Amino acid sequence: MDEAKDSAAESEPDYRFTLANERTFLAWIRTALCLLAGAVAVHQLVSPFRMQGTRSAVVLACVILSIILASGAYFQWRAVQRAMRRDEPLPSSTLVPILAVGAGTIAVLTSAALILS
Known part of the structure; x- marks a missing residue:
């Protein structure tokens, strides 16, 4: 019943x-x-760094960030679409800070590995 009210609005x-x-x-x-x-x-073309496991950490960070962004994109799209249909304010996105922190982390890991190699 509530869903019928929501869709009517x-x-x-x-x-x-x-x-x-x-x-x-x-x-x-x-x-x-x-x-x-x-x-x-990175997994296929980059030679292993001197620090054991660094290459795997960079690869894993990229994959995890990719999964978070892909799934978060759907939920953000759906929330914005719902807000537009209901004439409500658009929701803020958490994807931007997640991407900033994730890219920064990957950059720090890669820089540290290159400096120490």
Whole structure:
């Protein structure tokens, strides 16, 4: 019964906003795929660093960040779409700080491995 009330209060947003939301979703997916490709490249092409396990840590960090971004992109897309349909304020995104911290972590790991090699 509550779901019927919720859907009755929704309206179709301007198609331009829906398409912009989809483009944002696809940008997050591209970023996740790039991180995954980077993980494969590091695993296959980079010689092991002097510090044991560093290469694996960089690969794992890229893969985990890729999974978080890909799944988070869907939930963010859905939340924004719901807010637009209900004429509510758009929700904030946690993906931006997650990506910043994740990319920073990968950069620090890689820099440390290169400096100590």
